[in-house]
Amino acid sequence: MAANGTRPLTRIQQKNxxxxxxxxxxxxxxxxxxxxxxDQIAKAAGLSKPNLLYYFPSKEAIHQTLLAGLLDTWLAPLRAIDPHGNPTEEILTYARRKLEMSREMPRESRLFANEVLQGASNLETVLKGELKPLVDEKAEIIAGWVAEGKLAQVHPYHLIFSIWALTQHYADFDVQVRTVLPESEAGDPFEEATRHIDTMFRKLLAV
Known part of the structure; x- marks a missing residue:
């Protein structure tokens, strides 16, 4: 369907x-x-403002479409934590996936970060309706692993927050990371970052 939901898109409309x-x-x-x-979006897209507004009636509509399209991808790594898997490896895999997303999807990470920094008014439904129940579910799994002695005594929610902070930092503060790192590492900080994060969480979680 077209962005306004009225008719199927032609090839040119899909492209635009x-x-x-x-x-x-x-x-x-x-x-x-x-x-x-x-105006900025239209210029970046190589379209006139009236042409853009044919597809999307407002800036809000474009923003909501972006957020909705990215949501499943953004939450997929957290959903993938398997309660029947090895606890340490499940958490490390989650951290690696989040870091890989920072490498491959830096704009998407900054989109969400900017929205949260500005009060998350356009994300409130997502945060309360989808993110919180998912985090609650995974935090309960982690708490169960801790209670069973399979993980060290960690706070499940703050563990998840720490993973977000450490991995998304490489997308949200990319310029700072590449400026501060030695020149030999600045071109691709992710290889060493993966080793560092893996080692740090493995030690944190060890019983």
Whole structure:
């Protein structure tokens, strides 16, 4: 269906819709929702403002479409934690997946970070309706592993927050990371970051 839900998209309309969403991801991730404008998105997409508004009636509509499209991808690594798996390896795998997402999807990470920093008004339904129940579920699993003596005494929620902070930092503060690192590592900080995070959490979780 078209962005306005009225009719199937032609090939050109599909191309323009993708161009708009790609441009919007660039603009929103750099400027946040409040700082972004329809004019900026249209220019980045190579379209006129009236042409863009044919596909999406407002900046809010573009933003909501982006967030909805990214949500499943963003939450997938957390959903993948298996209560029947090896506890340490399940958590380490989650951390590695989150770090890999920072490597492959830095704009998406900054999109969510900017939205949260600005009060998350466009994410409130997601945070309360999807993220919190999922985190509650996984925190209960982690607490169970701790109670069974399979993990060290860690606070499940703060463990998850720590993974978010350590992994998303490499996307949200990419310029700082690459500026501060030695030149030999700045080109690709993720290989060493993976080793560091793996070692740190393995020691933290060890019984």
């Amino acid at each position: 819709t993708i161009a708009i969403l790609e441009a919007a991801l660039d603009v929103f991730s750099a400027k946040g929702f409040r700082g972004a404008t329809v």
